[in-house]
Every structure is written in structure tokens, then in C-alpha cells.
Amino acid sequence: MNSMNAKGRPTGTGAETGFTPHETFTGNRGLVQEEPLIFELDSPGASGVDLDEPEEFAPRLGAAARQGRIGLPGLSEPEVMRHYVRLSQKNYAIDSGLYPLGSCTMKHNPRLNEKMARLPGFGDVHPLQPQQTVQGALELIDTLAHWLKELTGMPAVAMSPKAGAHGELCGMMAIDAALRARGEEGTRKRVLVPESAHGTNPATAAQIGFTVDSIPATDDGHVDVAAFKAKLGPDVAAIMLTNPNTCGLFERDIIEIADAVHEAGGYFYCDGANFNAIAGRVRPGDLGVDAMHINLHKTFSTPHGGGGPGAGPVVLSEALAPFAPLPWIVHDKGAYRAIEHESEGTGQPFGRMTAFHGQMGMFVRALSYMLSHGADGIRQASEDAVLSANYILASLKDVMSAPYEGPCMHEALFDDSFLKGTGVETLDFAKAMIDEGYHPMTMYFPLVVHGAMLIEPTESESKDSLDLFIATLRDLAESAKRGETERFSGAPYLAPRRRLDETQAARKPILRWQHGRNEPASKAAE
Amino acid sequence: MRYLPLTKDDRAQMLAAIGAKSVDELFKDVPEAARLGGLIDLPRRQGEMEVERQLAAMAGKNIAASQVPFFVGAGAYKHHIPATVDHLIQRSEFLTSYTPYQPEITQGTLQYLFEFQTQVALLTGMEVANASMYDGSTACGEAVLMAHRVTKRKKAVLSGNLHPHYQDVVANLSDFGSYKLVTEPPCPKGTEGLAGEIDEETSCVVVQNPDVFGHVRDLSALAEAAHAKGALMIVVVPEIVSLGLITPPGEMGADIVVGEGQSLGNGLNFGGPYVGLFAAKQKFVRQMPGRLCGETVDAEGKRGFVLTLSTREQHIRREKATSNICTNSGLCCLAFTIHLSLLGEEGYTRLARINHANAVKLADALGAVPGVKVMNETFFNEFTIETPKPGAEVIDALVEKGVLGGVPLSRLMPGNDAMKNLIAVASTEVNSDQDRAAYARALKEVLA
Numbered sequence: 001m002n003s004m005n006a007k008g009r010p011t012g013t014g015a016e017t018g019f020t021p022h023e024t025f026t027g028n029r030g031l032v033q034e035e036p037l038i039f040e041l042d043s044p045g046a047s048g049v050d051l052d053e054p055e056e057f058a059p060r061l062g063a064a065a066r067q068g069r070i071g072l073p074g075l076s077e078p079e080v081m082r083h084y085v086r087l088s089q090k091n092y093a094i095d096s097g098l099y100p101l102g103s104c105t106m107k108h109n110p111r112l113n114e115k116m117a118r119l120p121g122f123g124d125v126h127p128l129q130p131q132q133t134v135q136g137a138l139e140l141i142d143t144l145a146h147w148l149k150e151l152t153g154m155p156a157v158a159m160s161p162k163a164g165a166h167g168e169l170c171g172m173m174a175i176d177a178a179l180r181a182r183g184e185e186g187t188r189k190r191v192l193v194p195e196s197a198h199g200t201n202p203a204t205a206a207q208i209g210f211t212v213d214s215i216p217a218t219d220d221g222h223v224d225v226a227a228f229k230a231k232l233g234p235d236v237a238a239i240m241l242t243n244p245n246t247c248g249l250f251e252r253d254i255i256e257i258a259d260a261v262h263e264a265g266g267y268f269y270c271d272g273a274n275f276n277a278i279a280g281r282v283r284p285g286d287l288g289v290d291a292m293h294i295n296l297h298k299t300f301s302t303p304h305g306g307g308g309p310g311a312g313p314v315v316l317s318e319a320l321a322p323f324a325p326l327p328w329i330v331h332d333k334g335a336y337r338a339i340e341h342e343s344e345g346t347g348q349p350f351g352r353m354t355a356f357h358g359q360m361g362m363f364v365r366a367l368s369y370m371l372s373h374g375a376d377g378i379r380q381a382s383e384d385a386v387l388s389a390n391y392i393l394a395s396l397k398d399v400m401s402a403p404y405e406g407p408c409m410h411e412a413l414f415d416d417s418f419l420k421g422t423g424v425e426t427l428d429f430a431k432a433m434i435d436e437g438y439h440p441m442t443m444y445f446p447l448v449v450h451g452a453m454l455i456e457p458t459e460s461e462s463k464d465s466l467d468l469f470i471a472t473l474r475d476l477a478e479s480a481k482r483g484e485t486e487r488f489s490g491a492p493y494l495a496p497r498r499r500l501d502e503t504q505a506a507r508k509p510i511l512r513w514q515h516g517r518n519e520p521a522s523k524a525a526e
Numbered sequence: 527m528r529y530l531p532l533t534k535d536d537r538a539q540m541l542a543a544i545g546a547k548s549v550d551e552l553f554k555d556v557p558e559a560a561r562l563g564g565l566i567d568l569p570r571r572q573g574e575m576e577v578e579r580q581l582a583a584m585a586g587k588n589i590a591a592s593q594v595p596f597f598v599g600a601g602a603y604k605h606h607i608p609a610t611v612d613h614l615i616q617r618s619e620f621l622t623s624y625t626p627y628q629p630e631i632t633q634g635t636l637q638y639l640f641e642f643q644t645q646v647a648l649l650t651g652m653e654v655a656n657a658s659m660y661d662g663s664t665a666c667g668e669a670v671l672m673a674h675r676v677t678k679r680k681k682a683v684l685s686g687n688l689h690p691h692y693q694d695v696v697a698n699l700s701d702f703g704s705y706k707l708v709t710e711p712p713c714p715k716g717t718e719g720l721a722g723e724i725d726e727e728t729s730c731v732v733v734q735n736p737d738v739f740g741h742v743r744d745l746s747a748l749a750e751a752a753h754a755k756g757a758l759m760i761v762v763v764p765e766i767v768s769l770g771l772i773t774p775p776g777e778m779g780a781d782i783v784v785g786e787g788q789s790l791g792n793g794l795n796f797g798g799p800y801v802g803l804f805a806a807k808q809k810f811v812r813q814m815p816g817r818l819c820g821e822t823v824d825a826e827g828k829r830g831f832v833l834t835l836s837t838r839e840q841h842i843r844r845e846k847a848t849s850n851i852c853t854n855s856g857l858c859c860l861a862f863t864i865h866l867s868l869l870g871e872e873g874y875t876r877l878a879r880i881n882h883a884n885a886v887k888l889a890d891a892l893g894a895v896p897g898v899k900v901m902n903e904t905f906f907n908e909f910t911i912e913t914p915k916p917g918a919e920v921i922d923a924l925v926e927k928g929v930l931g932g933v934p935l936s937r938l939m940p941g942n943d944a945m946k947n948l949i950a951v952a953s954t955e956v957n958s959d960q961d962r963a964a965y966a967r968a969l970k971e972v973l974a
């Protein structure tokens with residue numbers, strides 16, 4: 001019998017029943033709500049936007065006027081709000097916890113940057129407004145370009161690429177254009193790419209007709225310089241090298257590599273995805289780089305937004321600068337001017353990467369980040385990122401297995417040899433982290449390490465947060481070694497969903513909702 | 527520094543745990559010659575207030591679309607975005623999440639992508655759509671590469687009325703990929719006949735609807751002509767609101783449809799980030815670029831969503847991938863899909879009718895200005911006018927009168943004399959009768 005308080009409300013906790021429900025009527029689990037597809041919430045005729053029907057008029061659509069319905073569901077505003085809020089509650093995010101995805105730089109996203117991007121003078125200006133009405137927008141792009149050139153020690157930057165991979169494409173096109181200008185486009189078709197490279201590197205090179213030749217890594221995780229030099233020749237267009245590399249190491253022979261590729265008549269494309277380790281401490285221009293993209297959505301904290309948008313400006317050396325794509329900005333006669341056509345400026349632009357001027361919304365956020373940090377804060381951020389990764393590496397080396405001796409840069413790489421004989425694989429280990437409230441690290445990348453686990457804490461974690469993370473991974477590693485395989489093999493147990501059947505998804509792809517085809521999940525809806 | 531949680535003490539303790547004397551030791555692999563001793567010559571850290579002041583000063587130098595009667599389009603359109611959209615996309619769980627590589631804890635992102643794909647397929651009248659490209663122009667470039675893969679041919683035929691920036695993006699990819707390209711001259715009257723250019727070598731014909739001059743066309747005959755030669759028809763939709771009133775490209779026989787989704791949920795942002803839409807026939811799905819989200823079940827049999835068919839993509843296929851794209855336009859898809867969910871069938875089609883009605887009224891008002899000729903018989907929310915003076919001068923003079931009157935086509939196609947006196951003018955739901963009257967009055971004064 002529960003004790004009663006003055007108002008008659010039972011105060012007992014119910015713990016004595018010993019009952020924990022596994023199935024609920026609704027399928028919901030407290031705060032985690034099952035949510036149907038928006039199409040299953042249709043109230044025909046409803047709308048969350050009040051618009052007045054226009055007065056009668058004679059349409060001018062000719063023979064192309066639409067007949068028939070589209071099939072969009074109707075919902076009121078509160079229903080739409082609830083749908084997306086419930087969906088959001090099924091997502092992990094940096095704002096809710098450490099997000100150690102190696103190579104992705106999941107750092108804090110300051111909200112000041114969001115506020116700045118929404119100033120009407122930035123968010124509500126059209127890319128084709130007369131240029132005298134957007135002088136501040138052009139100034140912003142020019143200012144960001146200045147910061148990027150100073151931080152990288154490079155003389156030029158192409159601002160328009162839309163993300164890292166698009167920046168790679170831009171850089172490789174500039175290289176191809178430079179080769180053409182030398183009359184060597186037909187002869188230099190081979191691009192050297194380390195085995196450890198991100199998939200976008202070989203994909204980019206192949207997309208514009210280069211052949212990809214892979215360079216092996218040494219046992220200590222660096223480019224095998226001897227093997228690389230042996231591959232150089234008159235048919236080599238470029239090397240595409242990530243630095244710091246995808247094993248989390250600084251390529252210590254990088255200047256020798258740059259010199260060798262230049263001597264052989266090729267160019268050095270650097271994948272700058274890992275710039276967050278060195279910004280403010282090392283300038284790629286001092287390493288002999290000819291082109292490097294910078295993922296503003298990594299190093300300069302523009303939010304990843306569930307997969308984008310990003311921005312991938314590319315800094316260029318003197319040799320490649322003349323070939324930079326349209327558009328670019330010049331400052332003369334006291335005004336800014338966007339050069340949108342070859343005839344308007346000097347240079348031999350290779351073409352255009354995208355409509356308009358690039359990812360302005362990301363530029364504002366990145367500049368806001370830079371102005372906030374300053375030269376001193378950017379350097380400190382890189383140091384903290386590297387320090388945190390090394391702290392993780394040093395603290396877990398004894399229970400997990402690190403294929404390479406430290407120090408590392410801003411990410412700590414482990415392999416799966418510590419799991420040998422436990423029956424637990426990298427994937428299981430990662431999924432068990434979910435039950436502990438963590439997003440897993442990057443898994444199975446880079447490909448040069450067996451069962452790779454690449455941990456990038458970034459500079460945004462406090463020491464307490466790092467310590468709890470380390471303690472959690474220690475506990476998991478020890479648990480795996482003790483043979484507690486159930487903790488791993490079925491994990492996650494506590495997430496909004498258990499493991500999903502990816503084989504089924506690929507074998508019979510269902511890529512859209514179709515009336516009557518996709519069954520709702522919860523019991524109540526059955 | 528307000529964003530950095532580690533204290534001096536923390537750093538010292540961590541270095542001790544690592545066994546390093548200073549942080550410099552951690553950078554020992556950096557060649558001596560490349561180690562920066564001091565700070566880079568850039569300003570030092572600043573507080574929120576100072577940063578805000580500096581950026582607001584820059585923003586203040588621009589004229590925002592909402593400040594004036596605004597009629598600029600040509601591939602980006604000013605629409606009213608419901609407050610709910612911007613609130614929801616700023617939720618931490620959406621804004622600060624990565625690509626949903628761990629589906630168990632990113633069902634939120636995956637489900638909205640699945641819904642987005644469905645919406646794009648419905649609007650375009652296609653069977654499948656992907657989880658977005660960077661923007662309309664790069665989607666267009668990728669569509670041409672996909673058509674080459676599907677048909678195993680190497681020549682594309684481009685309409686001269688395709689947005690010139692889109693033409694440039696396609697030309698750039700063709701150039702470096704060693705593909706052939708035939709581009710028709712622009713046709714301001716909208717009577718271009720493309721069918722004659724399609725031959726047995728042609729992989730695709732690329733046509734924009736409404737085109738850069740605003741003309742709206744039924745493309746069914748062009749699709750038949752393309753298919754008769756074994757080529758694909760790619761339709762580019764620069765203004766996604768138009769599909770509330772125009773026959774979907776899928777019904778006209780399109781094989782691939784790409785579009786710019788900015789108009790739904792996404793602000794003008796001076797050109798980006800936007801959201802590239804990409805839809806196709808089901809039979810081509812394995813040649814599509816970009817991410818695809820698919821339905822499946824979890825270990826308990828519950829419905830869930832995952833990224834799928836990734837054997838097309840760079841992280842699995844590397845140099846054999848269908849595209850190099852990785853990061854796409856995730857959050858812009860979310861803005862798009864929320865705005866469209868709010869509108870629903872009724873709201874979306876009514877929004878399209880309002881846009882069209884406003885453009886019709888504006889065309890009539892501007893057409894009545896002495897010396898001004900409206901070039902279009904058909905259009906949606908944008909049309910082209912011919913003025914007795916050069917379009918660029920007219921637009922500049924209109925700025926002086928406080929009206930942003932459109933895009934002089936000479937800006938997009940400089941050096942082409944036929945464009946000199948043409949202006950593309952857009953009118954959406956944001957324009958009032960007063961805005962239109964102000965435009966007509968100002969234009970009359972400018973041309974007087």
C-alpha cells in the first residue's frame with residue numbers, strides 16, 4: 001500500500017514491483033516517441049501555411065499546365081512541429097555528447113555564427129543583385145579569403161567549391177589546366193594516391209580522367225618515400241596526399257615528397273581535411289603544397305547539419321593561381337568587384353565549378369569563428385585538439401592496440417588486434433559505445449589498418465569529458481577481453497533502434513514511401 | 527577563449543600523462559623549416575560583441591531583398607519562409623549531427639531524408655530521388671555524367687536556354703572529362719528546336735523548364751525525339767515552386783530530373799548553400815550519384831532507415847564510384863522538406879498559383895510601360911522584358927530609385943549583342959501590388 005500525501009497523491013516509486021516493461025502499447029518508450037512517416041499523417045486539405053487564393057486570372061502556362069494531384073500530405077503547423085521535434089530526438093549530436101568521428105572534426109558549433117549568417121545583409125541577399133548593392137557581401141568573402149591565405153601561407157584561394165570533394169575537383173582541374181598550358185595534358189595522366197587516402201581522392205582523380213596509382217604505406221603509417229619516388233615519372237600529373245594523414249600522423253618527409261614531385265614535373269595536391277591539427281602552427285605553403293582544400297565544416301566549425309552543407313575553398317600556389325575558376329573578387333577604385341567572366345579580369349580561369357559565388361552562408365559562419373578565435377585562439381585550438389588526441393592515445397594504449405607509436409596529431413588510431421580471440425569485432429565494439437551514450441568513432445577507415453578505429457576528440461572536450469570517455473572505452477575493452485560478448489554482439493540495446501538490416505535495404509531497395517507499401521512500425525497504428 | 531574547455535592545469539596534467547614536456551613535443555614530426563614560432567599576422571581573439579559589430583557593419587552595406595521591391599531571380603528566388611522552418615533546422619540534434627553513418631542513433635536524419643526523397647520524386651514525377659547534391663548547377667553537371675554512363679555515349683546536347691552558369695558547370699566537367707558537348711545559342715523567344723541536334727552519338731539532351739528567359743514548355747515531343755535515338759532527356763527545374771502548376775518532367779518523358787530546391791525553406795544567402803535535387807527512373811538507380819536513404823527493419827523487426835546502395839559511392843568504390851560527392855546539402859534538405867510539409871498539397875499548389883498570378887500582373891504592368899516589350903507567351907513566375915536601353919543600365923538606374931528590378935541577361939551572357947537590352951524579371955508571393963506599381967513607375971521614369 002502506497003503512503004498518501006496530503007492531497008491524496010501516491011508518493012511511492014513503484015520500485016517494489018520489480019517490473020520493467022519491454023513492450024508498450026504505442027511502441028513509444030517514454031521520451032523516445034515512435035513517429036510515422038509524414039505521409040502517414042495526412043489530413044487531406046490541411047495546410048500549415050495560410051495563403052489567400054489569388055483572384056481569377058488568365059494563366060500563361062501554355063500546354064504545360066499540370067493536371068492531377070501531386071500526392072503531398074496536408075498537416076497543420078503544430079502537427080509539423082511535433083513530427084520534426086520527435087524525429088530530432090532520435091539523433092545523436094555534438095551538442096548532446098562527445099562525437100569522436102575521426103577525419104570529421106566534430107567540434108563545437110558556436111551559435112553566434114548562426115546568428116551572423118542570418119543577418120539580412122548576408123542571408124537575404126541575392127547572388128545576382130547589382131554589385132553596388134552587395135559590397136558588404138563581397139567584402140566578407142574577400143576578408144575570409146585573406147584569413148585563409150594567411151593561415152595557409154598560400155598566395156591565392158578559389159572560394160566557390162561547395163565541399164571538400166568539390167574542392168578536390170577544383171584543385172585537380174587547376175592542375176590539369178596548368179599541365180595543358182604546358183602542353184602536357186595528353187602525357188601526364190597518372191595521379192599517385194596513398195592507400196590510406198579518403199575515397200574522395202581517387203574518385204576525384206578518376207572523375208576527370210586521371211588514372212590512380214596507389215602508393216603503399218610504411219609500417220609506421222607514413223608514405224613509403226622510396227616506393228613513391230620509384231613511381232615518379234614523366235607521366236605523373238600529381239600526388240594527392242592528406243596531411244596530417246588519415247592515420248593521424250604528420251607526414252614528416254613531406255617537404256622531400258613535395259620537392260620530388262616538383263622535380264619530376266608534377267604537382268602536389270594536399271587534402272586539407274585534417275587542417276584542424278595544424279592551423280596556426282604550420283602553413284601548408286611552407287611545405288610545398290600547390291593546392292589544398294579546406295573543409296570549412298571541419299576546421300572552421302560550420303555545422304555538419306546531418307551531412308551538409310559544407311564549403312571547400314581551395315588555396316593555390318603561384319603556379320596554379322592563374323587557372324583559378326570563376327568567379328573571384330577584386331578590390332579596386334575603392335570598391336569590390338566580382339569577376340564573373342574571363343573577359344572581365346586577368347588570368348586563365350579553367351571554368352566554373354558552380355552557379356553563383358559558393359557557400360556564402362558557410363563563409364559568414366567560418367569568418368565569425370575566425371574572428372572569435374583570432375590568430376591566438378586558432379593556434380590554441382589546434383594544440384588542444386592534438387593534446388586531447390594524444391591524451392586518449394596514451395590513456396588507452398595498454399588496453400586497446402595502437403598500430404603506430406605516438407605522438408599523433410588530432411586523431412588517435414587503434415586497430416582490432418586487442419579484440420583478437422574475443423569474438424568481438426570493431427563493429428560490435430562501436431555499437432556497444434552507443435549503449436554507453438557515445439557516438440562511435442570512425443570505423444574501418446583508413447583501410448591500411450585492420451579493423452581501424454579512428455578517434456578524433458577535437459579541442460571542444462573538457463578533461464572530465466575525456467576522462468569519462470577513456471574510462472568507458474577501458475571498461476568496454478576489458479569487458480570484451482573477459483568474454484562478455486552479449487554486451488557487444490547485439491548492441492545497441494538501448495538506442496531508438498537496434499541494428500538495422502543493411503543487406504535487406506540494398507537487396508530490395510525501398511527508396512521512397514508509396515501508398516500502402518510501407519507499413520507503419522508501431523502497434524497502435526496497426 | 528570561450529570555446530576551449532581545457533584549463534592550464536588540465537593541459538599540464540594531460541601532458542604529464544602523455545609523458546611530454548610541452549605541446550611542442552607532440553609536433554616533432556613537423557620539419558623544422560615549417561614550424562611557426564610565433565602567431566600568424568592576423569587579429570587576436572574577440573568577444574561576441576566585437577565580432578557581431580564587425581560583421582553587422584559588413585552586412586549593413588548590402589541591400590537585403592526584404593528592404594525593397596524585389597524582382598531578382600535567374601536561378602534563385604525570394605520566398606517567404608515560415609518561422610517554423612528556421613526554428614526546427616536549428617535544433618541541436620539536426621544542426622550538429624554528422625552524416626548518418628550510425629543509423630541506430632540518427633533515425634531522425636534518415637527519416638527526413640527518406641521523406642525528402644519521396645517528396646522530390648512526387649514533385650518531379652519520377653520514380654526515385656537521391657538525398658541531394660550541392661545545388662542545381664552541380665546536379666546538372668552530374669546528370670550529364672550519369673547519362674554518359676547509362677548510354678555509354680559521350681556527347682551531350684545543351685539547350686541554349688539553360689542557365690549560363692549551369693552550362694558552364696557542364697562544360698567544365700565535359701572539358702576535363704574529354705566528353706563532347708553541343709550547345710545551342712540562346713533563344714530569347716523560346717522557340718528553340720533541339721530535336722534536330724540529337725543523333726546516334728548523343729547520350730542526352732539537357733533542357734531547362736522554365737528556361738532562363740522564363741518560357742514554359744511541354745517537352746514530350748523532345749523526349750520522344752531523344753528516345754528515338756537512344757538518348758536520355760534531362761530536365762532542369764530552376765524554380766521548384768513551378769511544379770505546383772507545371773506538368774512534372776516525369777510525365778513529359780524525362781529520364782533524369784535535376785533542380786534547384788532553394789525556393790523551399792532556404793534563404794537567398796548570396797548564392798549558397800542551396801540544395802540540388804536529383805531524380806531519375808528506377809532502372810538507372812545504380813548509376814546515380816550521391817547518397818540514397820532506404821527503408822529496412824532493425825533486429826526487432828521495427829521499421830528503420832539506412833544509407834543504402836553505397837557500392838556506388840566513393841567511400842566504397844573509390845576510383846570506380848559514380849561520383850566523388852561526399853558531404854551534400856543535408857540541412858538544406860531538411861529546410862526544404864519542412865517547408866513543403868507545412869505547405870502540403872493545398873499550400874504548395876496555391877503558392878504556385880499566387881506566384882504565377884503575381885508574375886502575370888507584373889508582366890501586364892511592365893508591358894504597359896512605353897517602349898517595354900514582354901518576350902514571353904508562356905512563363906511561371908519569371909519572364910523577360912526588352913527595353914529600349916541596355917538592361918544593365920536600366921537595372922542600375924532602378925537601384926537609384928530603390929527597386930531591384932531583375933537580372934540583365936548581359937550579366938549572364940556578356941558579349942552576346944542579342945542579350946544587351948533584355949532583363950529577366952521575377953515576381954513571387956512576396957511582392958505586393960504596391961511593389962509592382964513602384965516598379966512600373968520607376969521603369970517608366972528610367973526609360974523616359
Ligand SMILES: Cc1ncc(COP(=O)(O)O)c(C=O)c1O
Binds near residue numbers: 164273274
Ligand atoms: C580525409 C578526407 N578527405 C576528403 C573528405 C571529403 O570532404 P567533403 O565531405 O567535405 O566533401 C573528407 C570528409 O569526409 C575527409 O575526411
